[in-house]
Amino acid sequence: MTIDMEQFKVTFVEESLEGLEIMESVLLELQPGETNGEAIDDIFRAAHSIKGGSATFGLENIANFTHVVETLLDEVRNEERELTTEAIGLFLSSVDCIREMLSADQSDEPLDQSHIDEVKAGLDKLLGTAATESTDTTNELVATSEANVEGWTIYFKPMPQMLQTGNDVVRMFRELDSLGKIDVVVDTKALPALVDMDPEESYLSWNITITGNIEKSKVVEVFEWVDDDCELEINPILSDSKAQSKIDGAIIKIAEDVDERRIDSDRREKNDRRNSNDRRKAATPETSSIRVGIDKVDDLINMVGELVIIQSMLGQLGEDFDMSRVERLKDGLGELERNTRELQESVMRIRMLPISFAFNRFPRMVHDLSAKLNKKIELTMSGEQTELDKTVMEKIGDPLVHLVRNSIDHGIESPEVRKAAGKPETGTVNLNAYHQGGNIIIEIKDDGAGLNIEKILSKAVERGLVNADEEISEEKIYDLLFQAGFSTADVVSDVSGRGVGMDVVKRNIQSLGGSVDVKSVRGEGSTFTIRLPLTLAILDGQLVRVGKNTYIVPLISIVESILVNQKNVSNIAGTAELYQLRSEYLPIIRLYETFNIEPDNRTLDNGLLVIVEGDGKKGGLLVDELLGQQQVVIKSLETNFRKVEGVSGATILGDGTVALIADVAGIVRLASVGSGASHGQGVAA
Amino acid sequence: MEAAAQNIAHDIQQGMESDGDQYLTFMLAGEEYGVDILRVQEIKGWDSVTPIPNTPEYIRGVINLRGTIVPIIDLRRRFNLEIMEYGPVTVVIVLKVEDPEGEKSRVMGLVVDAVSDVYNVPEESIKPAPDFGSVVDVDFVHGLATLENAMVIVLNIDRLLNAEEMSAVDKAATP
Known part of the structure; x- marks a missing residue:
């Protein structure tokens, strides 16, 4: 064999990771005691391919x-073992272990062997305790190591279709040959007349004798990939020939109903592929391809195509x-x-992915956390x-994780x-x-204890964020949660409560x-609502004019x-101007002053005030004219210039000129720096 | 025919070898300045720009150059020269500026009085600019070249439009 296996290894790793994800998601759906054959089949198949693949690539630790x-x-599948919660947990840990081993192999980083040994010990223990008789002969064979074998006799009869799966008998023989001295006798009895022969099918069977001190697993490994597609008997040649009869019972008959299995697995594969693609995206969020x-x-x-037709039509017309x-x-x-509009929409749609890419990491997380915190969720x-847009999706993952974790840790109470x-013992966390409009709304809702206003307030006072005697609206109190270094958890756990996070979120x-x-609502739960633009490339904007300049204020x-x-x-000390809008006082920001440009109009009376909110601060922008609303494509100033x-x-307007997009938070900040710090207090009043 | 073509090719090669780099020169307040021609992306007439608030006067604003936003710098204002009305020969030279540290390159436009010529300037004929002490900052002057009795001030546009430029901008932006 001179094929460089390394080139397939990437595929193997990728497929194994997919397999692990399938295992994980199916395991999470399984309930203890359930005997859902199809689900367990899925897991089994994934594990089987990983085992086979890792053995092929010499990753003994993973294979074992x-x-x-x-x-x-397999025992579970054959209903010889009950699927306990313990077992599911153990399987999930094993998935983690295999993943660790795979990534350790990829990155050459040292492996946390103790963790793996621990899980392995758990598995061995489980296997040892309820050792019902295993019918999986392959396993038995691997387990049976014969000390005094002189060689093996192999009966190998491929199913007619085996060659179509890309398996090469000659390659297998060559591999056997490399193990020891082989003697092959071909059986051509089944060979039909030449006219009846289908050249793509296999009609032959072989009796192979291989001599030498060879481990059985080595022999089995050669047939690893075809064991579903052939009849295979491997018998040891013992120095003591009496042992022969004992082994006869353990003949491997793996010729299952191949057709049925194949149809089933094809269908499954399609589903799996689709699902696992989704999952893989979520697992490696920063990939640059789509x-x-x-x-x-x-x-x-x-x-x-249509565009080309119209172009040629217009071209003809112009001639x-x-x-x-x-x-x-x-x-x-x-x-x-x-x-053009349709084309733009379609192009944008390419970047759109279903939010399940971001959601599908949560079942596992919730499962693990609820076990850890002894909560039923x-x-x-x-x-x-x-x-939603891929870029937005990539960036929203971590904040979402944080919020869900918070809901579980702080929100849901113990049973x-x-x-x-x-309340029912089992708490619910709902992701919606x-x-x-042009936004996506993501809700994280729990039916837990709700936020404790008094606790937040006292904590805020303690931290000096607010004065003890200040009257604060409920809304404002909740806003305190998002301040840096704020946590109301009594005990800092490793799940959450360190107070880093909400501000980052x-x-x-x-x-x-x-x-x-x-x-x-106290006692009934809390809802975090995230509102995001569907895309970062396009923005709904209000065009405003100040003097000769057009600016775009984001509609949001x-x-x-x-x-x-x-x-x-009202005018405070001749510097800060405030506008009373219903019960609020808002600073008036004269955009021409902030931007140092010539306006048409400097008087406030009958002026146009665009009330904006950025970074939690409100303000009124004085502009000369409102021009209209349109979607604009955002271009960066930093590419060739700076912030x-x-x-x-x-952005570039319809007439080809450039218009600047206003950063509302920045303007509010600029304005308050420009005219002293009085504005900030004006907002709070 | 073929021989002639070969001769020309030979000449060109020779020319490139012996005559050094090519420089595009432009006029600014009666002086001739040169920039490395390989950095020149295009030369276009002056058109209106969109001013950027709170930036120094010499940054005229930004234009739309086939979908990218390109800042335009008035070199007269940058050098504190007398300000002149833009006329029919006023041009914008669009240049690629490379960051000395990173790989990143920017595209910027320079407003100058007029484009002048393209010269082959051998590297050895570029004399370093004399040290003016702290009175005149000549960091962005690569050197002086004398050609056909004219003096060309060869600019180092990376220095002119990058670090110094940006820090000047930053200083101006943060009062």
Whole structure:
């Protein structure tokens, strides 16, 4: 064999990881005591391929480890062993172990052998205790190591279809030959007449004698990949020939109903592929490639085709144009516009992935955490098919994990407490996603204890975030949660409570142009709502004009736009101007001052005030004119220039000129620096 | 025919070997400045720009150059020269500026009075600029080249438009 196996190893690792993910997700769905044959089959098959693959690539530790897992699984499959909670837990840990071993092999990093040994010991113990008679002959054979064998006789009869799976008999013989001296006798009895012969099928069978001191596992390994597709008997040649009869009983008959199995596995494979693709994305979120459904690509190709047609149509029209054809030109341009819009939408759709990519890591997390914290928690998910931009998805994963972890740790009470409060012992955490306007809303809802307002408040006072006698709205109190270094957990656990996080969560979400808020009812639970733009590349903006300049204010940060009524304006010490809007006082930000430009209008009376909110601070931007709303494509200023305070980027308007996109939070900050610190207090008042 | 073509190719090769790098020169307040021609992306007429708030005067703003946002710097203002109305020969030279540390390159535009010529300047004929002490910062001057009785100030655009430029901008932006 001169094939370089290394080139297949990448595929093997990838497939093994997929397999592990399948094992994991199926294991999580299994209930103790359940005998769902199909589910266990799935796990078994995944483990089996991992075992086979790792043996092929010489990863003995993985092969041996997985072998034990497989043996246990086989017993479960044959209903010889009950699937206990303990067993499921052990299987899940084994999945982790195999993953660790795989990644250790990949990265050459030292392995935490003690953890693996621990799990292995657990598995061995489990295997040892309820050792019902195993019928898996392969395992038995591996276990039976014969000290005094002189060689093996092998009867090998491939199923007719075996060659179609890409297995090469000659290769196997060559491999056997490398183990020891072999003597092959071919049996051609089954060979049909030449006219009846299908050249792609196998009609031969062989009797092979291999002599030498060879471990049985080595021999079995040669046939590892075909053991479903052939009749195989491996018998030792013992120095003591009496032993022969004893072994006869252990003939391997692995010729199962191949066809049925294949159909089943094909179907399964398709499903698995699809699922595991999803999962793999989630597991390695920072990949730079994207897998796109063929339907989306077809859509695009269609649209580009139409675009080409319109282009040539318009081109023809332009060649000898006169006014009589102006109607056709208009039609053509209308068509072009529609097409361009559709094309834009389709291109954006390519970047859209269902949120399940971000959600599917949670079942395992909830399972592990609830076991760790001795809480009973059920995770429900809805709206997993809601699509959002890949970049947004990649960045939202960690904040989501944090919020879910928080809900489990702080939100859901222990079963005893829940029972005492008259609630079902099992708490629920619900993940929900849906579209609303140009946004995606993600809700993390638990039916736990809810937020403890007094506790938050006293903690905030303790930290000097608020004054003890200050009147604060409920909303503001919840906002305190997102302050740096804030945690109300009495005990800092390794799950959460260190107080790092919620501020990071908020910052991450805000950096995506989104917002997060909390609603909570004491004793009934809390809901964290994340609102995110569907994409980072396009923004819904309000075009405003100040003097000769056009700026774009993101619609998401606009609260409302009003005409200034002079009697609501108050002036503090001649510097800070405040506008009374209903019960709030908002600082007036004269955009022309902040940006140092010439406006049309410097008087406040009858001026246009765009009320904006950024970073939790509100303000009124004084502008000359509201121009209209449109979607704009965000371009970075930093590519060729640098970051500019108060500007989050730029875009190109319909006439080809550049317009700057206002960074509302930055402007509010700039304005408050510009006219002293008085604004900040104005907001709080 | 073929021989002639070969001759030309030979000449070009010779020329490239002996005459050093090519420089694009432009006029600014009566002086001729040169930049490495390989850095020049394009030369375009002056068009309106979108000003960027709170940046120094010499940063005129940004333009849309086929979908990318490119900042435009007025070299007269940058050098504190007398400000002149933009006329029909006023051009924007779009240059690629490389970051001395990183791989990152930026595209920027320079507003100059007019483009002048393209010269072959042998490296050895570029004389280092005399030290003016602290009065004039000549960090961005690569050297001086005398050609056909004219003096060309060869600029180091990486220095001119990068570190110093950006730090100047940063200083101006944070009062």
